[in-house]
Amino acid sequence: MYFILVMAKLNFQHPPVITAQPESVTTFSADDITLTCEAIGNPPPTFRWVKDGVEFDPSKDPELSVSRDSGTFSLAAKDGPIHQYQGRYNCYTSNDLGTAVSNEARIVTENTPTLQKEKKVSKKVEEGESVVLPCNPPNSTVAPVIHWMDKKLRHIQQNDRVIQGRDGNLYFSHVALADSRDDYTCNTQFPSARIIVLKEPIKLAVVPSNSVVRNRRPQMMRPTGSHSSYLVLIKPAPTLFVFCGGIAAPYWIKKPKSQLYAPGDTVKLECKADGIPSPEVTWSINGNLLTDIDPDLRRSLKHGVLTLKNVELSDTAVYQCKAVNKHGSILINAYVYVIELPPQILTEDGLMYSVAEGQTAELACETFGSPQPNVTWEGETWGALEANPRMSQLPDGSLQISNPSLNDSSQYTCTVSNSKITITAELDVLNKTVIVKPPLALRIQRGKPATLTCEYQVDSRQDTPQVQWRKNRQKLTESSDSDKYMIDESTLIIPDVEEEDEGIYTCEVITTLDMAEASGSITIVDRPDSPTQIQMTEPKDRSVTLSWTPGDDHNSPVLEYLIEFEETEYERKEWEELSRMPGNNQRTTLSLKPFLSYRFRVIAINDIGKSDPSMYTDVFSTPAAPPDSNPEGVRSDSIDPDNLVITWKEMDRRSFNGPGFSYIVMWRKVLGSGPSWNTKLMTSPPFTVTDVGNFSAFDIKVQAVNEMGNGPEPKSTIGYSGEDYPLEAPMDVGVALINSTAIVVTWAPINRETARGRLQGYKIYLMHYGPESRHLRRERVREGKPSNISFVMTDSNEERKVLGDLQPYSHYALSVSVFNNKGEGPQSDPLTFHTPEGVPGPPSSLLLDSPSETEMTLHWTPPTQPNGVLKGYMLKYQQVDKEDSPMQMIEISDHVVSHFSLKLDPHSRYRFYLQGYTAKGEGLPIITEGATTLDGVPPSNISLSTGETSVNLTWVSKERQRNVGFFIHYLKKDGKGTWKRSERVNSSQSFYTLQGLQSGSEYRLKIDFKNKTLWEDEIQTAGAKVMEISQGFVTESWFIGLISALVLLLLVLLILCFIKRSKGGKYSVKEKEEGQIDSEVRPMNNEAFGEYSDNEEKQTASQPSLCEDSKLCTDDALDDYANSNSVQTEVIMDESLASQSSGVRDVPDPGTQESSPLNPATAISHHGLPNSAAFLD
Secondary structure: OHHHHHHHHOOOOEEEEEEEOOOOEEEOOOOOEEEOOEEEEEOOOEEEEEEOOEEEOHHHOOOEEEOOOOOOEEEOOOOOOOHHHOEEEEEEEEEOOEEEEOOOEEEEEOOOOOOOOOOOEEEEEEOOOOEEEOOOOOOOOOOOEEEEEOOOOOEOOOOOOEEEOOOOOEEEOOOOHHHOEEEEEEEEEEOOOOEEEEOOOEEEEEEOOOOOHHHOOOOOOOOOOOOOOOOOOOOOOOOOOOOEOOEEEEEEEEOOOOEEEOOOOOEEEEOEEEEEOOOEEEEEEOOEEHHHOOOOOOEEEEOOEEEEOOOOHHHOEEEEEEEEEOOEEEEEEEEEEEOOEEEEEOOOOOEEEEEEOOOOEEEOOOEEEEOOOOEEEEEOOOOEOOOOOOEEEOOOOOEEEOOOOHHHOEEEEEEEOOOOOEEEEEEEEEOOOEEEEOOOEEEEEOOOOEEEEOEEEOOOOOOOOEEEEEEOOEEHHHOOOHHHOEEEOOEEEEOOOOHHHOEEEEEEEEOOOOEEEEEEEEEEEOOOOOOEEEEEEOOOOOEEEEEEEOOOOOOOOOOEEEEEEEEOOOOOOOOEEEEEEEOOOOEEEEEOOOOOEEEEEEEEEOOOOEOOOOOOOOOEEOOOOOOOOOOOOOEEOOOOEOEEEEEOOOOOHHHOOOOOOEEEEEEEEOOOOOOOOEEEEEOOOOEEEEOOOOOOEEEEEEEEEEOOEEOOOOOOEEEEOEOOOOOOOOEEEEEEEEEOOEEEEEEEOOOHHHHOOOEEEEEEEEEEEEEOOOOOHHHHHHHOOOOEEEEEEOOOOOOEEEEOOOOOOEEEEEEEEEEEOOOEOOOOOOEEEEOOOOOOOOEEEEEEEEEEOOEEEEEEEEEOOOOOOOOEEEEEEEEOOOOOOOOEEEEEOOOOOOEEEEEOOOOOOEEEEEEEEEOOEEOOOEEEEEOOOEOOOOOOOOEEEEOOOEEEEEOOOOOOEOOOEEOOEEEEOOOOOOOEEOOOEEOOOOEEEEEOOOOOOEEEEEEEEOOEEEEEEEEEOOOOOOOOOOOOHHHOHHHHHHHHHHHHHHHHHHHHHHHHHHOOOOOOHHHHHHOOOOHHHOOOOOOOOOOOOHHHHHHHHHOOOOOOOOHHHOHHHHHHHHHOOOOOOOOOOOHHHHHHOOOOOOOOOOOOOOOEOOEOOOOEOOOOOEOOOOOOO
16 A cells, blocks of 8 residues: 555556545434545546445435535435435446445434333432432444433432443442432433433432441442443454454454565465354455456466466556455455556665664665665674564664663664665764653551652753653543642642542653653551550459450551550559450450459550540459568668668568558578677668677568468578778878889788778878978978879788879878778878989970071970989980981980070971970970971062952962061053052062052063062953043143132232221221211220221221222122132231231331232221231242
8 A cells, every 4th residue: 555655746647546445424414415435546537336335336326416526425414314325335446457446334223212200219328328229321333322310411420439331320339328319310322313212210219228238248249230331433454342142243364465566476365364153355456346257267266365376567457355254244355456667765875863872763665666676784783684583674664773781872774685875864863761760659547748750851952852651550740639749840749638649659751752650659557556445354362364456557557566555443543554366366464463343454566556445344353462572672772870770671562462462571690699689670771780890791581471371482682781980091001112103002900999980991091292392391291281192992911002103303292091991090100211313204395497498496395294303315316308407416414504596408398396495305296397497588479350440459478487578560551651660568478459540451560579570460350431621831831830720819919908998998987987886896095906097097098099990899799708618818917916906016108018919008897806818929
């Protein structure tokens, strides 16, 4: 068939191919009927119909309409009869190269379904039973659509308990009281007939049941009758057959294959079908039965295989294979095209194929030609591929690579045999998608969140994959409750787990090439339910058997059972643990104590937690009995002398075993008392016996007793009466020196009777009075004031002790005492001794100082522990960075010296050892390392970070170099400025900020040292560049001088105007004074201000004014000047002006005083101060 499509695409002639088959139909009078038959062919095919084996021309029936470009015809719906169209139809389509035949299509006509009269149905069942409500739809070859509804036409809700069967009946697995109703109605719909048949309502009554519904065993619901059947129409190519009652329509086992053939080839068409009963298979050529065609010696038919040898061009035809039994028929067309065509490859050259590891790759090499071209494949890195078992060539020429690996990525070549026609294909094998962290099997409680993760790895050349989650194989996005799930990439979160969330969850990572999946699960677990039916059996004096029934474990097995008890007669009623049993036990025998009243309960425990307690049992009481045991911990707890205190651990009240419980205390001396016991009845410990002597041995024991009798015979133990302090100190105390830091102390053992108790040991007191050289030592010994006191304790059987860690060259005293459990006795007389001189400790400190590159000075402080008379110091040193460097040694014989200088190699590092020495030898050294300090230079490895108006300079100071000061020079690169420098910077700073720069400007930076430039760099500050005003005539000296002269002239005019204004303008001072009315402000005598004469008045009035013709002296002009924002004039009266205007001197004669604009007369105000003044040199 495929080659037909290729020939059509290439515009070659080819036989007809049916592209749309007619389908069987069951119809009513009100339906439209259409039988479709469409085909392609070159030349274009013609169409004809055969009905029930007879030619049928639909164009001659006026009721039928025929398609112009195909064989399709149709009948419009009408009210009249249509039974004449019922029958079996085949479509024949033909052109010059053959005839194709369609599948057989049936038209079945039926009358409109009607409702048969039926009785009303009523059912009465018990709660929990199963029941079936029948539908019994009308018989029809058309399957109806069935709906169960109530009288208000609302659908009956179906669930896991109520479901509608394929037969239309409504099934209840177990009914509930809520299922009772009288309007269960089966509605039968026939869409093609456009009718709905309403059945009679069914009444269902559910009555309560006396049985326990949840304990009823499930029963299989079986259909009525001996068998069930379901009628379907046979499709042209059924893919699944269900054999019911031993019948089956025909179906294909082997289909004939359409193909191109070259002249002289042999054609073999194999056609096999099966069915029950076995179908009859017949062959046709171009729609004509093979039996009706003239025989041909080249043609033969055996075992369902049609063979045609040595074919010719005229053998091109369409061959039909048909299988028929009483249940139906099937037909298939096989195309035999005999033609000669040159070979060609239809697949595009240079295609790229991508496949993931483990998948199957198919590289296409589609050929066309007659005879059928053969192709071969070769790889880029190897030759022919037949030797590789994973690579095979398919019949259509494609190369199939099974389970490809990364090494299979290569270029492959397909070549037509016996020609030079080739194409290449590129194969890219990508890493397969893997899930590295699959979802887990979660066991979780209801109401808690659950998180399932699915981490994966995908080849980087692939796009981001799609992650699909499924629950029980159904997509979560398609579930009815998809809103409850939170999916974040590869993580699935269920915030609130419920019962229905149980199931298998599968994560699918889907790429364009492959898919990986992994599954986890969610199991709802919870604490177990409480055990039930707690029963007590087999009661005895000290035991009872307890049994119970387990509750639901909620998917988490019970690990153990906890049995608790409560004493009913005890004031503090609380539940206590009595026993634990494995989870597979449901009974146990409990051991009980006498004289107690019990009641019991059981708790189940699983991985999740404990169940609620079960119901408690009735009270179970045990009878009284003598005590089973005696108290433990019987001992003497005697402290005071001459007393014996007997005590013991009180017994638990549950061990009393009966009423009237008490203790019998028994005692006797170990020596001299005979076999008799002293006894005393006590209710609690302790018991004290007096007048028994100090530290005397007694046999003691305590026995439990109650009204039912005594407990078992107790075992006795030894106890002692109280101890007293020891009477005497040890004698013959001696000291022997071992070395400067250790001694041996010896003493004679004491008389045990003087210990007056159990001898615990000896106590050695050691008193240190300080070094031998200190002048306070004798005074401290004499006054008994040691600088330190310590003690050492020994065992009771020791008579000597070695004491170490003493200070050499020191004065000590020691004494020894005895101690027992009561306390310590008197100390022996102090014994003094001296430790000899030893070697000193290390010097307290050692510091290094390098004044130059070749000199090192060592400074130290003396040892804090000289341990004798310090004679001097031993200095040793050697080079650290040179192997086998000799140790240099210098002896400093003066112990007062505290520093020493050395000449050293400036390129080496040294280790120094300094130790003091006494007459006993050298002490421990103090050790340090160092090297001389080199002359410093400014840094050259500087990092820069610029801002708008500053630059940050950072550097790392070199080791071993002295700090040195330097300047940072900077120059703006505009060709106009000069070099500037920063403040002094120290090399130890490691950081400096150079400020005062202009934004957006370029600068040169450098550091000079000893007339050399050590470092230089260029920077550009951030921000916008500041635009400078271009230089013009305003900066010329002549312009500046002109402006200065104009300003000075203006200032002189202003001063003159002020002076004129202060003198009153055009009227005299006297006229101004006469205008004053207040006599108090007028001067009273010449001593104050004097009087104005007429001459003065006249002279003043006659003075010409420079301001009369100038607007500068007008009031408005002066006011404007005073209020100006740009000029302010401050008139200051200095000491000379103050002296001129004071009232103690005479006013000069007006005739002799010069009055001119450059030296105006002073005008005195009424307040004694001048209004203005001007002084010119």
